[in-house]
Amino acid sequence: MLNLLKQGMTPRKLAATLAVGSVVGVIPAIGVTTILSTAVATRFRLNIAATVLVSYLVQPLQIFLAIPFIKAGIxxxxxxxxxxxLDEIIAMFKVDWLAALNKLWIANxxxxxxWGIMAVPTGGILYLIILPLFKQVLPTQKEVQI
Structure with missing residues (x-):
């Protein structure tokens, strides 16, 4: 399966795939990671399956980082x-569920x-950290052709 995911990928493409999947996977909006990672991978001609897989693997961080992202946004x-x-949120929904939903929607x-403000710099830093590792581990295109 790993060979299928990295098939025909250069170290640059693989590092970009990992960086994009990681950044998209932590967006504090549950349910949009598949669509967003597919769109970004398609736009930059990355391996879609690998990008989506990475975004799924980092989704536990999505739940962990949701509150810090919301606090930063606020x-x-x-x-x-x-x-x-949790009790206060439940009480808010019992009193006026539309107002509670609106307040939580704005916070999200x-x-x-x-997340959007931090996504590009974080992705760039991840790419720059991961790229040298993949250049050492993966064969270059010239080595593959011989």
Missing amino acids: FIFGLSELSFT LTGIAA
């Missing part, structure tokens, strides 16, 4: 702090915006 946009316990959008 800070960036100067919104009032969102600090509710700020998290997505914070």
Whole structure:
């Protein structure tokens, strides 16, 4: 399976695939990683299956990083702090579910915006860290043709 995923990929493409999959996989919007990673992989001509696989592998980080992204977004946009316990959220939904949904929706959008601000620099840094490792481990195209 690993050979199938990296088939015909240069160290640069594989490093880009890993960086894109990692960054897209942690977006604080559950359910959009497959579509987004497929779109980005298609746009940059990366291995779609490998990109989606990497995004799935880092999804536990998506849940772990959702709150920090939301807090960063709230800070960036100067919104009032969102600090509710689960019981308070349930009570908000019982009183006015539309207002509660709106408040949580806005908070999640700020998290997505914070992720968007950090995505490109983080992906670039990941790419620069991973590329030298893949250049040492993977054969170059010239070695494959011999």
